[in-house]
Amino acid sequence: MLPLYLTLKSLHVSLALVSGALFALRALWSVTESPWLKRPWVRVLPHLLDTLLLAVGLALMVLTAQWPHQTPWLAAKLTALLAYIGFGSLAIRRAASVRTRALAACLALAIFVYMLGAAHRHSVLSWLT
Numbered sequence: 001m002l003p004l005y006l007t008l009k010s011l012h013v014s015l016a017l018v019s020g021a022l023f024a025l026r027a028l029w030s031v032t033e034s035p036w037l038k039r040p041w042v043r044v045l046p047h048l049l050d051t052l053l054l055a056v057g058l059a060l061m062v063l064t065a066q067w068p069h070q071t072p073w074l075a076a077k078l079t080a081l082l083a084y085i086g087f088g089s090l091a092i093r094r095a096a097s098v099r100t101r102a103l104a105a106c107l108a109l110a111i112f113v114y115m116l117g118a119a120h121r122h123s124v125l126s127w128l129t
Contacts, residue, residue, distance in 0.1 A: 015053040027105035076124040084111040
């Protein structure tokens with residue numbers, strides 16, 4: 001079990017970092033109204049990465065038998081994920097103004113950093129512990 005856990009955890013962390021970096025780049029392109037944002041690979045790759053990230057996260061949850069209703073940091077991380085998705089959607093395409101997209105991008109990135117801290121520290125307080 002330990003080798004599988006370590007493999008899945010490494011994959012999950014790697015996917016999270018790549019996904020976050022790609023989001024930051026896409027948010028920058030959205031705020032600067034770059035034509036790069038309309039390229040097919042930019043529209044497809046994030047969905048593939050995030051689907052794999054979620055699948056690996058669910059596999060880790062099952063493998064370690066850590067459930068959100070029993071593990072406060074995991075519940076906080078999943079709740080933050082919903083907020084991240086909402087603000088991320090505003091930042092990339094839904095907000096009408098550049099200013100609103102920039103604000104949504106900053107909030108999404110702050111939430112992303114919170115999720116990293118909650119997962120790393122296994123604490124609802126994230127980096128504050």
